[in-house]
Amino acid sequence: MMSVSFFRLKGLGMNIGLKDLGNIVLKDLGLWVFEEVQKETSYRPQLKLYAEIVSCLGSNGLLEDISCLIMALKMESSLEPHIEGFVALLESLMKFNLTRLALEVFYLMKLRGCDPDKLTFKLLINGLESNEETNLSAFVRQEAEKYYGQSLDFLDETEEEVPRLKPM
Template sequence: MWRTRVLSTEAIQAVQSLKLAQNSSSKLEQVFSSKINRLLKADLLDTLAELQRQNELDLALKVFNFVRKELWYVPDLSLFNDMMVMLGKNKMIEMVEQLFLELRNEGLQPDARTYTELIGAYFKVEMVKKAMETYELMKASGYVPDKLTLTILIRNLEKAGEEALSNQ
């Protein structure tokens, strides 16, 4: 059974307010101080997830950085992984690499999903060599590539014309 979390009225209003204010830095600042600042933890995280779902890159990054400054924030690998997915889809490879470094700076260790998202992001921008280096780093870190990782690897290597590498 597929379960989804229903957004609260506050989270929906926060997303709408952010989207309406995104073209004006002063209005955006006002939304953060009047609406975002008052959200409960769950609503704030739901707002971030909804912005990611809608591919609102700039707004999601602002909310992500806001979340990381909250008093209750504890470094969370899944938050980083979700941002890496979004940035990878938008071919923002430098930002994906920056997030990878930042998660380590926050005391987190990349897991199999983190490496898989990084590999996928490299393939999005056709950086096959970097993707393969990351795959080797993943294995060297003690993670056994799962079916998803191998599927991403094989499909993208074949698409890039690197069938010889995909047979390894």
């Protein structure tokens, strides 16, 4: 077995390392590295890292593993509420039509004190509607109205008009 210190990846190096592992389809090794890094005392969960792992797993058809990953994320006690990370994670989940998991992340976001922005609502509502999940879409629209009032004009705005986050 390889030494854990060999896989001691920090900060950006951890993101690049896991992305490279995903690119060469070493999913099991990548998840093992992620689990080992989580054991480090200095580990702090980064939502953008979770988003990259979701993309890697989804690209390889491992949707059940994504569900386990989101369950683990929900148990993270030191998760900080960063809107950019949540949006990146929601984008990754919606890319694979994982609307149930996206809604779980949406509720986790709110639970952790991170108010959804217009981009969050646009991602969820448009994704739900494209999957013909009208009841869920209507519910998320009601949530959006609580934040932005009756006018949800931002849903009709083009990609250029809605504030966009930096790519991962």
